[in-house]
Amino acid sequence: MKQENPLVSVIIPCYNHEKYIAQCIESVVQQTYPYLEIFVLDDGSTDGSFAIIQELSKQYGFFAETHANKGLSATLNKGIQQYARGKYVCIVASDDYWERTKVEKQVAFYEKHPDLGFIFGRTYIVNEYSNLIRYEENLPIPNYQVFRDQLVGPYHPNCSFEQLIYGNFIPALTVMIRRSVFDKIGYFDEKSAIEDWDMWVRIAHECKYAIQDEFLGFYRVHASNISNDQEKMQVSRDYLIEKWKGTLKKSKPVFENILLREIADSCVTDKKRAAKLIFSNMHLFFRYKAFRKSFKRLFLKFRFRKKR
Template identity: 35%
Template sequence: MTSTSDSSQPLVSVIIASYNHAPYIEASILSVLQQNYPNIELLVVDDGSRDDSVARIEALQKIHGFDFRVQANKGLSRTLNETIERARGELIAPFGSDDVMLPERIARQVAYMADKPEVGICAGDIQTIDADGNPSGEPRGLPQRRLDFGDVFLGRKPGAPAPTLLFRREALERVGSFEPEVRLEDLMIELKITHAGYFIDVLGETLALYRVHGSNTYKNYRFMVDNVLKTYARFSEHPAYPEVCARFRNSMLLKCARTDRELAWAMLREIPPRFWRWKTLRGLLRMLHGRG
């Protein structure tokens, strides 16, 4: 799909990299097709799915005519980089194949970024939904905020939800886009872009539905530990680097204390005593006694 009914509006390239999300991929694609913004190109890439994603996407592609390609599995970052190279938009929206955009999302973000060249990424709030699409919980209702590198690296403010990220192509190109060796792509690209001097502005309104289901990445603790620490290591010259790593390890220790004690003990051993906090003690109690 490419809509060019209003060429005075910036072209937005929405990229959906699909991987084994057959139950959700149609809702994701349709939510892009139903945007009320007039100038979008949709590029969908199936990255080696083993379910019936390809058949479902092909059925929609025949009706709507968006760009669709099928490839052997390359991973999300490589797929995004290759697709960005052939995308034509000056604004880029990578979008999860299990998430849903609200109809006004792209229009709202484009209007906001129009006179703010300092904003490399625009984001917004999310509403979580379950595997069947039913709302779960409430949007966080956080106010609009601007994030710089310190805000992201040090966690000084609530972050930018991944399903709402809209990138300025110029910012992506300046930092070399996504990094295939780091499979948790959002944190790394946010740090790189803010480190380059751009801001991330997070709007105080709900722009997307984030689907929570059994295979969400954040539930894979070992994956999170490996990739987040790889990301932080890129900025190891920052004076707060030891503290940032310790804070993350404390958080993961508490999360995995009951479900993955081997990983929890590894986290504990790597936290210098000067960075022990109440979370450290709670995690230790959970590991030893199941309490805390």
């Protein structure tokens, strides 16, 4: 294959998305970049997803298989380890879909910046009927305006591990990763429900990464999004932070800001956990207004309950 036309491996994991899988697959096979190998891996769907996948596979000639349900991370790892041969790897969930020039734009961008571990772009937000809900005008990055002002054309040279560990601002469907990065970093953590964030953090700790400031995909919001399971997400977030605690403590302000956010979130979602975090970190009381605010919120809540 010519150097200027590197092969891109596309992995589409599917689980019970019969309503959306056809649109997802169509958005991949209709890409303007032709040098693709496509793997649609059905993770034991119990609806009609795989029947749709099989019909489209006959029409377009991509690889399709189904296996007993093993979870998203295990499915992705299987696709990468057993099938992906491309220089670059892209993953798109079966309920999301791409803008037609997504791969073409990213390959051109990546070839100019070969030192990057991964790149990502911006995304439109759509509902279950593919109607546009909003543009993702602002990525949820701390100090976003400063981040935005530092963009050089479509390239941001200063994306950091610290920004990413603070919160996941990367739309997974817009990511492109060098295949060789997995050999260095490893594969998706099968113990985590936020396997994408975990992966981006691990890569960012070892490699540079960058935003391509263009809309490249459509992220679908619907009732069965895993991000709606707040308890599961919280457990996975705690697990992620625990993994990096030693590294973060070397950067004290970053660690403390993450802790403040965890306390604030827990005041709403898990008051017992919030109390535990507050009382084990009282040394922060006079240092941070946000800490005192959370302390006050929790204290007033408990006092109100006692009076009733």
